[in-house]
Amino acid sequence: MAVTKAQKEQAAKFYETMSTIRHFEESIKHDSLAGEIPGFVHLYIGEEAIATGVCAALRKDDMIESTHRGHGHCIAKGADVNKMMAEIFGKKTGMCQGRGGSMHIADFSIGMLGANGVVGGGYNLATGAALANRMVLKNDKVSVVFFGDGASNRGTFHEAMNVASAWHLPVIFVNEMNCWASTTPYRTTCNTENISDRAYGYHVPGVIVDGQDVFAVYEAAKTAVERARKGEGPTFIEAKTYRIEGHYVGDPELYREREETQKIFHDTDPLKMFRIKAAKLKVMTAKECDAIDEKCAEKIKAAKKFAMESEYPDSSEYMKYVYVD
Amino acid sequence: MAVTKAQKEQAAKFYETMSTIRHFEESIKHDSLAGEIPGFVHLYIGEEAIATGVCAALRKDDMIESTHRGHGHCIAKGADVNKMMAEIFGKKTGMCQGRGGSMHIADFSIGMLGANGVVGGGYNLATGAALANRMVLKNDKVSVVFFGDGASNRGTFHEAMNVASAWHLPVIFVNEMNCWASTTPYRTTCNTENISDRAYGYHVPGVIVDGQDVFAVYEAAKTAVERARKGEGPTFIEAKTYRIEGHYVGDPELYREREETQKIFHDTDPLKMFRIKAAKLKVMTAKECDAIDEKCAEKIKAAKKFAMESEYPDSSEYMKYVYVD
Amino acid sequence: MRKLTFAQATCEAMAETMEKDPTVFAMGEDLARQGGIFGQFKGLPDQFPGRILDTPISETFIIGGGVGAALAGARPVVDMHFADFIGVPMDEIFNQMAKARYMFGGQATVPLVLRAPDGMTFQGAAQHSQCVEAWFPHIPGIKVVAPSNPYDAKMVLKAAIESDDPVLYFENKILYKEKGELPEVADQVPYTIGKARVEREGTDVTIVSYSIGMKNARAAADLLAKDGIKAEVVDLITLSPWDKETVLNSVKKTHRLCVVHEAVKQSGFGAEISATVAEEAMEYLDAPILRYGAPFCPIPFAPTLEKMVRVYPEDLYKGIKGMF
Amino acid sequence: MRKLTFAQATCEAMAETMEKDPTVFAMGEDLARQGGIFGQFKGLPDQFPGRILDTPISETFIIGGGVGAALAGARPVVDMHFADFIGVPMDEIFNQMAKARYMFGGQATVPLVLRAPDGMTFQGAAQHSQCVEAWFPHIPGIKVVAPSNPYDAKMVLKAAIESDDPVLYFENKILYKEKGELPEVADQVPYTIGKARVEREGTDVTIVSYSIGMKNARAAADLLAKDGIKAEVVDLITLSPWDKETVLNSVKKTHRLCVVHEAVKQSGFGAEISATVAEEAMEYLDAPILRYGAPFCPIPFAPTLEKMVRVYPEDLYKGIKGMF
Ligand SMILES: Cc1ncc(C[n+]2csc(CCOP(=O)(O)OP(=O)(O)O)c2C)c(N)n1
Ligand SMILES: Cc1ncc(C[n+]2csc(CCOP(=O)(O)OP(=O)(O)O)c2C)c(N)n1
Ligand SMILES: [Mg+2]
């Protein structure tokens, strides 16, 4: 089968999104270690294929609920990296005007309804948004909630999954199974190898996908989105991945071997995996990938410059946005 | 196979417990409708076989967490009906010295750790008790948590089931699937026919049992208790039953047909079912059952008399028991 | 003028706003088939099919889902069943509902109303009798209201639903059945959240309360009137942001203050009122402030005990008499 | 005398009680492999194998399971990770932990300690910076403590673990690293929950605080001392039941009161202190009470904004100067 132009474009878009996230996170990591970024920062390095594949299956007006590890979701949904970077630096030009920072990054103009400092805080928000869209506002928008393996142990997971399933709501549960919840390995807090086994308890399709393979993630997400948009209800996607970085920038990682992590990264880096698969599928060459990497590096450099040159918010306006009126 | 004396004694005990609960509840119903009992009262009529079968499989020092519909659990675990009745009337001689009432009935001396006015409030308490017994106090006590179909939609269910399963805790989840959560029929809030399907998501055995058949409930509970006591972890038992009475005494039941409920009761009354099965198994005759009914009627009459003749708690002692010191 | 119960008045408020705005909907337990366990949604399910939803017993969803629905552009009214259960979705209230607008720099709007039936009925015992309004005026980003009569019940609920900010609406279980006069629809003056009302003018002492506490305030004022003491009675209506000015102005006139609520006294909202007056108008006070609330005790079941955790008009009467 | 950090002092308290009583155990997130995210459990997992448990991210279990463990006869210490998440198990705290003993008529005992790290660190933003202690002194059945220094950290935690009542132990994130002197074990005087301490004697004004607020209290007292104003500084230590007598006695001596905490001012615990003094010792006051707390605003991220929601010693200094 010949490769179509659309396939090539899509592949290029996948790679550009992933490369943007990677460069963004590397830049943040550097600046955070250098003490230039306030607050807690959680990186998405190694998990780029998930947000990228899922968001590629969404429309601009579809909605996502993100996590404390939210930069990747935000970029994949289409946010402006300048404004993101500015927000993470706490600047006035940031998308939350400096009020949120990394853990509360959000861009409502593209349906990115926010990172969340509360683990497991997103399920009900996404499900409620799906309810409003389908049952009240009567449109066909779809919601996605991203969540970690650790987050899957919160009761909110259960309440949202149950309602979504009972009412056939257009919400997709995307589990980023990266094997760690902060310092805690997944299997010490859970008796099932696959979190997606839980989907059965709600009679919701549970799909396992290689979270390092953006093509596979995209296909799974596409099927789930179609299902949701047709009113057939939620899907649970478990994307297998691994947390490559510390839980947060600066984490001494006393609880695991850095070497093992590096080996896993070496073997499963989603950008590397992309290059191999793209070559096999003949949708992109290494050179094309390199060119995108360069472009992304520039873009992130510019974003950093934008952020650094922006002003902090005006102290006197600290009470702005507590209330509408 | 010849019927043993032990089998006969056990059957008699089953029936006596069920009959005690039935008479207790009928008496409460009467007095509550007459306005003699303060507060909200939820009756266990039609569900007697569940508490009876489950508690028969427990030791006195095993622990149970009950619900707002808790009289049956309390009686089945072995509580004194005089003190129970007194508590429900709000008297000083009640087991909670009048501080709790129907919704907070408890008897710690027999491991009945309390009814609960918060639906779904018991899961974590039972699981925590199981954890303490097994991992801290190093004994072999088992915990049971009773809960309704409605309660199974609370997030606390998920958190407790997951921990119990991950840590192989000796706790048994007994679901009283009576088809209603207050005014809401089960299937409008849940996409699965059987709540026990959820057990799969935790890799916990999920067992369905006829909740009208005390023998069947007992067998299921016995297996679960053995498993728990051996350190093999939790079991989920779904006992199919039906809520015969209104949600609470006085419920106008505008949301369903009284006739249908009566027909279900006619066909599945656990006391009636017992008589049929006991006759078939040749463990008890109708006459023996009648004798027990009479004895229970007397016992409950005496309990009521005890309650009615008891004093209300002394007003001046209202602050007693807020703190130990 | 018509006579309506408090519960009926809230139904009217719902109906009028739902009629006007198709994005208003309600969800909670026992709303659709029952019309609310206190009749506070009665008739609405038939009048607005598909817009009054019976949920599972999943309070984090009811409230968190409401916040999500609001973020998506709807105007949810979510019901707490009993205010006693508000701890279940406390995180959704505290960390999501209250903060979404601020932490996202004004991108989000959360036009949600959380209705919470509270207070003692007869022997509801420890978990079905509580007043917990005091926690919420401590949380920036939400507004808190607690009307005391059918007229306010309606106008305050309308204002809450129309507000673009999240509002907690405490409605007392005993008050539901109380009747009061409501004008024809055309006569009604919209309520502005944050405004107190001087319900009765007086010159000798200011009694401040809200919700069911107003029954004590009014009854105490009646008792005092017999002794020639003219109490000014202020109904706060909104607890956050609360109307300091009205209270301070009243105290500056009467020189005496008595605060009362049904909730536990310690760390209750009465402390905020009392403290504010002590800080901003102490020099006007002719007597120490009086503050009434429940003793520091879970609510007991037995009638002989429950009566001990209630506040009575006579308590206020005696206390206030002692001020002179 | 030895110098220990606040975090180390809490570890000592844990170790000493765990040594003595095999039913004491701890559970929470990141305790066993990490020793607590602020080092407040460091070393304990090795010292007491199997008694410091890493739980799933399941706060209703952590707290509710703790209550169940206590009912079964153990003495759990449960960790809240950040006090900001205390809304998640609020129902378990409010309706189970606090009420079990009372509503079961004294049959139950809940010897549980809930440790909750709170307060602003640098730019933790809206959901990782909060002080929520004020909700809990409104809940009968639990005790609430909030020590301000390493010595108290240890002695108060020991008292909390030894108490047969449930205790909420608020420990401030900034204070963890502060060092202070601790006597040798033999010299230590057990803390009695409910007792405040006059940390510094003075004659001109009483400054009351607790936890991190004490830094402001002490610094303000230092500033005032330069002007010859002698502030009496009272460290409340326990918020519920709180030591009214010590505060009232101090105010009766100094005739002026200033209350301060890091939490939001409105409906904060400062209101209870201020209100109580206004009610019970108004006639002793020579100036209106001063109360400091954060403005009514979620905690912003940007440094330029975050600094606006903090209280500074200079604020107190200026306010108190204005009293004279
Ligand atoms: C309700 C709540 N509990 C605890 C935390 C602290 N916390 C932040 S991230 C984290 C681990 C999350 O693990 P996971 O969900 O697997 O996401 P990952 O970090 O692996 O992406 C924890 C425990 C929190 N933010 N919120
Ligand atoms: C957390 C909480 N939410 C709501 C309620 C109100 N409520 C009391 S009983 C009940 C229905 C319970 O249904 P189910 O669990 O099936 O038990 P059943 O009454 O059928 O035995 C509800 C909604 C409550 N007590 N607690
Ligand atoms: Mg993870």
Ligand SMILES: [Mg+2]
């Ligand atoms: Mg039921």
